[in-house]
Amino acid sequence: MSGSRKPKTFKLRALHSQQKFGIAGRSCQEVLRKGCQRFQVPVPGSRLCLWEDGAELTADCFWSVPDNAELVLLTEGQAWQGCEWRAWRCPRTDGFCLSPLVADVSDISRFLSVFHRPHVGVIQAARQLLADEQAPLRQKLLADLLHTVSENIVAETRAEDPPWFEGLEARFRNKSAYLRFSCASRIRTYLREVSSHASAVGAQAREEYTRAVDAMAQKLRAAQYNGSYFDRSTKAGGRLCTPEGWFSCQGPFDMADCASRHSINPYGSRESRVLFSTWNLDHIIEKKRTVIPALAEAVGEPAGRQVDWEYFYSLLFTRDNLKLVHVACHKKTTHRLRCDPRRIYRPQAKLTRRKAVRKRP
DNA sequence: ACTGGTCGTTCAGTCGGCTC
DNA sequence: GAGCCGACTGAACGACCAGT
Numbered sequence: 001m002s003g004s005r006k007p008k009t010f011k012l013r014a015l016h017s018q019q020k021f022g023i024a025g026r027s028c029q030e031v032l033r034k035g036c037q038r039f040q041v042p043v044p045g046s047r048l049c050l051w052e053d054g055a056e057l058t059a060d061c062f063w064s065v066p067d068n069a070e071l072v073l074l075t076e077g078q079a080w081q082g083c084e085w086r087a088w089r090c091p092r093t094d095g096f097c098l099s100p101l102v103a104d105v106s107d108i109s110r111f112l113s114v115f116h117r118p119h120v121g122v123i124q125a126a127r128q129l130l131a132d133e134q135a136p137l138r139q140k141l142l143a144d145l146l147h148t149v150s151e152n153i154v155a156e157t158r159a160e161d162p163p164w165f166e167g168l169e170a171r172f173r174n175k176s177a178y179l180r181f182s183c184a185s186r187i188r189t190y191l192r193e194v195s196s197h198a199s200a201v202g203a204q205a206r207e208e209y210t211r212a213v214d215a216m217a218q219k220l221r222a223a224q225y226n227g228s229y230f231d232r233s234t235k236a237g238g239r240l241c242t243p244e245g246w247f248s249c250q251g252p253f254d255m256a257d258c259a260s261r262h263s264i265n266p267y268g269s270r271e272s273r274v275l276f277s278t279w280n281l282d283h284i285i286e287k288k289r290t291v292i293p294a295l296a297e298a299v300g301e302p303a304g305r306q307v308d309w310e311y312f313y314s315l316l317f318t319r320d321n322l323k324l325v326h327v328a329c330h331k332k333t334t335h336r337l338r339c340d341p342r343r344i345y346r347p348q349a350k351l352t353r354r355k356a357v358r359k360r361p
Numbered sequence: 362a363c364t365g366g367t368c369g370t371t372c373a374g375t376c377g378g379c380t381c
Numbered sequence: 382g383a384g385c386c387g388a389c390t391g392a393a394c395g396a397c398c399a400g401t
Binding site for chain 3: 182185186189190277278280281282283286287288289327330334
Binding site: 181184185188192221225327330331333334 | 364365366367373374375376
């Protein structure tokens with residue numbers, strides 16, 4: 001009879017092993033044989049137990065075990081009492097519930113999945129625990145948990161998530177528009193700083209400096225001050241976040257990535273929005289110490305060459321030279337990086353060629 | 362009403378000079 | 382050499398104002 005049935009599937013692991021393998025068979029013996037082969041252990045003396053409660057898998061109960069049940073392969077002399085359980089009071093029924101303790105990577109993964117669509121009971125239980133909690137560490141863990149599960153990331157408009165907009169001007173009607181504004185505002189400040197440096201440039205070079213700044217300002221206006229970097233509704237490539245609004249720290253200026261794996265979703269809650277304002281756009285090649293002085297110097301000694309303002313534009317206002325970093329990854333020490341001397345002026349060959357083309361009738 | 366610019370302020374950190 | 386202090390840097394925000 002069992003021969004006509006579809007093979008039963010299991011997840012099998014060896015005792016104390018983190019790795020699990022999918023395995024299927026039409027009988028207890030078949031699964032055991034395949035399992036022994038997989039883990040390179042002898043069949044004689046080996047047996048299969050349910051991971052959950054340690055009960056031995058026998059021919060009698062083989063077909064009644066749920067599909068994809070987790071099994072532990074035990075060799076001679078080994079024993080498995082089942083995973084550890086802990087009791088907790090369910091706020092819904094006010095009765096005790098049992099759940100397995102976190103044991104390995106896949107279990108943690110399952111544990112984390114609770115936060116995607118948290119059961120109302122989980123939230124209530126956490127609230128109740130937090131209300132009575134005195135230990136700071138547990139307070140923090142519970143508060144973080146509650147904060148995470150109460151985020152309303154999907155909501156976009158003021159009507160959908162009024163608390164998110166608390167303290168913001170009425171003109172901001174959706175989250176993306178506000179974050180777009182916030183980014184553009186930061187970048188406008190950079191432009192203002194570049195512009196205000198004109199007074200420090202020698203009188204002769206000032207005109208050229210102002211011309212370069214004007215060109216950059218025009219390009220920046222056309223790009224809407226690159227506000228799209230913070231706007232999750234922008235298409236990929238134009239934003240620094242995921243379509244859901246998650247930003248990841250890009251790490252200190254001298255590192256390829258963030259060792260602490262900082263991340264944030266300012267779209268989730270008012271608190272996250274406020275916290276996000278402490279994240280910085282860090283110039284890899286420093287704006288004030290390096291880029292602005294280099295631009296001022298370049299316009300001062302052109303020697304017939306034309307300053308490549310677009311190169312400076314990319315250094316000052318674009319992600320080519322900007323890293324979004326958590327405040328802890330924002331190193332304020334001198335970066336000691338220089339502008340690329342080959343890119344400060346437009347290539348001479350091109351200029352000559354352009355002039356030549358212009359001279360033609 | 363919206364957009365964009367300006368100004369003042371805050372905060373955290375680095376750096377160099379000075380004093381003990 | 383250690384500690385203090387002021388100047389400076391980098392980044393951000395809110396309030397206010399002017400133009401469209």
